[in-house]
Amino acid sequence: MRATDAVGRYGEDVAAAFLVGEGWTVLDRNWRGTRGELDLVGLDGSELVVVEVKTRRSTAFGHPAEAVTARKLARVRRLTAEWLRTHDVRPASVRVDVVAVLLTGRGPAQVEHLVGVV
Numbered sequence: 001m002r003a004t005d006a007v008g009r010y011g012e013d014v015a016a017a018f019l020v021g022e023g024w025t026v027l028d029r030n031w032r033g034t035r036g037e038l039d040l041v042g043l044d045g046s047e048l049v050v051v052e053v054k055t056r057r058s059t060a061f062g063h064p065a066e067a068v069t070a071r072k073l074a075r076v077r078r079l080t081a082e083w084l085r086t087h088d089v090r091p092a093s094v095r096v097d098v099v100a101v102l103l104t105g106r107g108p109a110q111v112e113h114l115v116g117v118v
Helices: 003-021 070-086
Strands: 025-033 036-044 047-056 093-102 110-114
Touching (some): 003 047, 003 093, 025 070, 036 070
Antiparallel strands (some): 025 036, 036 047
């Protein structure tokens, strides 16, 4: 596994633990659709939430959330529709969130949860 893949996987682990700590139920991790992958799919109450996780070791190239572009969000929306077609889940509503994880090497990971980005 490449170092960047390991950082990303660790960030997803941190994000999932954070969301479970907020009372969420994680339904899927790293779900592969026909044109990409959803990092996390979960339930926040009766709302289905698809979470794009971005992890960085520093802010030298910007805040992790800045890597979530309009193009990436459009892909996430398409994949969310595919996920819903292939799973027997009928949520009250659906939203897309971003969880930004910053690993500075000093202290615990910094987690920022951006709710309803689209």
